[in-house]
Amino acid sequence: MRGDDQMSGKREIFGTDGVRGLANAGAMTPESMLRLGMAVGRVFKNGAHRHRVVIGKDTRLSGYMIEPALTAGFASSGMDVFLLGPLPTPAMAMLTRSLRADLGVMISASHNPYHDNGVKFFGPDGFKLSDETELEIERLMKTSPDTGRAMSADLGRVKRVDDAGARYIEFAKAAFSRRISLDGVRIVIDCANGAGYKVAPTVLWELGAEVKAIGIEPNGFNINQNIGSTNPKKMQDAVREYRADIGIALDGDADRVIICDEKGRLIDGDQVLALIAKAWKKDGVLKGGGIVSTVMANMGLGKFLEGEGLSLERTKVGDRYVVEEMRAKGMNVGGEPSGHVVLSDYGTTGDGLVTALQVLSVVASEGNKVSDVCHNFEPFPQLLKNVRFSHGDPLGNADVKAAIKAGETKLGKTGRLVIRKSGTEPLIRVMGEGENEAVVSAVVSDIVSAVEKAAQ
Structure with missing residues (x-):
């Protein structure tokens, strides 16, 4: 089910x-x-x-x-x-x-x-x-x-x-302005030993970048194995080792991306959405007066967008719901904190490489470091924990419901909870967010404990 x-x-x-x-x-x-x-x-x-x-x-x-x-x-x-x-x-x-x-x-x-x-x-x-x-x-x-x-x-x-790969390479390159060059930009690209292992490094190289590619030796078993957007440490280490200007980590099918700056600090999907929204508004190409994200988007993103005079529309988790809302509201930017970003001017689904090219476009045009360009807001403390279950409905348990209600009371108006079943794995995802990190941690721990007991 x-x-x-x-x-x-x-x-x-x-x-x-x-x-x-x-x-x-x-x-x-x-x-x-x-x-x-x-x-x-x-x-x-x-x-x-x-x-x-x-x-x-x-x-x-x-x-x-x-x-x-x-x-x-x-x-x-x-x-x-x-x-x-x-x-x-x-x-x-x-x-x-x-x-x-x-x-x-x-x-x-x-x-x-x-x-x-x-x-x-x-x-x-x-x-x-x-x-x-x-x-x-x-x-x-x-x-x-x-x-x-x-x-x-x-x-x-x-x-x-x-020639399907060549067709996509030309498509991706067209998403990068011809007025800008990546000459002299040193990039680490982590392809997660996945679907982008050939095309992604090629696109960056043909746009003029100096490319150090990792995760490009798939063997059928090593896709996403301690590498890629869900395991970005190797990308971060490579950025520091090669003194790269930016690190780009794709996932197994290259529809999402996580970026790190020249210091090896991670930049998640929320920060990328903030950057693109700000840049596209400045260029007059942002549509709909805001962007779309999911219930998992950080409250700091919403606060930042509000300061820019933009709205944040939230949907259920899943890029398909983000796309549906974008189409309904006439918006052309949407995505998730995981780095699954949809830019409808270029495609109908998330595209990790095209998203990274938008970030590189801003970095190259402004002539600043990635660390200066990509950190646009301070995120609210947020904690996400996953609880695996094998049967039943832990969220229907009375003790779990009581723990959730108590957590909502503790967080009050300065925080929020998002608790849901994963749509792809047998997991209960418990996310808490708020101004007080200690309170968020305590609330999430209490709920996780209740779910674990109910899942036994």
Whole structure:
């Protein structure tokens, strides 16, 4: 069942960001992927024309199992399949539109370890699927696949596309102003041994930077392993060792980014959002009078934006909800503290490399150090702890509810709590934030203790 209590629709397969789980188990077996491909094919075949689907993946070993299973499902439903190989998730969103496909597929579990994998889908407009479409896919997976099979003469064909990486490289470079050069800028880029391991260093080098790339030796098992945006220490150490001007760490599918300055100090997604909002407002290109983030965004970001005369619209956790709010409010900047930033002037989903290029654009144009440019506000003390559970609903426990209520009382109007089930893992996430760090720590600890007892 979906590990997220924020949605009214009950899911058995889809979560916050597509389908995800342990590879070769549960929903991520070849049999399930075959049925998934057939069901999705039935949903997206909507006319007599030849339908096409593009498939990309990250560097996990299990991608070699999942890709052919999905391919067989799509071909069985009569869809032509274009295999693009290892590419970032944002590249798949872009290429779905560029190649005039009816559907885009990214095989990746993002920042998760190698033993997990997942599947993300993009419609012909490059946006992720709606809740209603995902529920329809799940419904069809439970029905007989016979009605969705194509006749022998109508089976889909399969083809590899060799220049997909080059297409994305040119797309990403176009997001950087031609009036600015990265000549002389020393950059450490950490590709997490993931989907961006080829294209990301190439883009930076072709824009003139001096590039030191790490996390570019994937072996099927080392994606996100002590490296990348969720483990940025190697990136920070490399910045100090090579005296770089900036460090850029992507995650496994390169749709999010964490940056560090020349001193090795981390700059999270909230600071990046503040920087881009301020710069785009100055250039007159910020739309909607503000930005969109989630309930996890730091209160300091909201205070900073208020001082700039801008608004902060909050959504449920998940980039798809950020994008929905951006489209509804006519805004072109949104994202999450994790570094998943969506810039709709350039793409329909988060793009770690394009986001980093926006930061580099401001740094290069102002001629200042990253430490001067990227620290725009002092964040409120914030603490996030995760509690793993294997069964039941710990958040429904009376003692947990009492601990949460007591915590809200202690924090008062100067703080807040965000407690939710993860949409991608069996975790309860407990986040506390407020002006008093000691109070925040005590409140979070009390709630975590109550959840741990309830989860036993």
